[in-house]
Amino acid sequence: MALEELRKSDVMAHLLDALESGQDIGHYGRLVFTMVAHHFMAEDELVQWLQKDSDLSEQEARALYLQVQGKDYNPPKRDRILEWQKQQDFPICPNSDDPDACNVYKDLSFPEQVYEHIAEYYEQKSH
Helix, strand or coil: HHHHHHHHHHHHHHHHHHHCCCCCHHHHHHHHHHHHHCCCCCCHHHHHCCCCCCCHHHHHHHHHHHHHHCCCCCCCCHHHHHHHHCCCCCCCCCCCCCCCCCCHHCCCCHHHHHHHHHHHHHHHHHH
């Protein structure tokens, strides 16, 4: 069920397909994947998916998961994904010319705490 839900997002479907084929999705591709997928997958399942990346060990995959989980990172906005994409060879966003592409907030439903965390951030920023 988690995979079905994640595939509703063009960027996540693209990353899942790349991982399935054993591609190196780059540091930021792995980071985006983890920041989004940890809301939908258990740790072991997510780590197994990350290990499909040809350039990542189990230890590195688990460390990335624990970093994202521990810092409670929110999924990245489209602009951040495009910014990170410029810093690596693998295209994280398959249709970066489309302004509606790679907006995980448009395509996926996250737990309420994600939206509350974002609202708190903007509230603090306005003060």
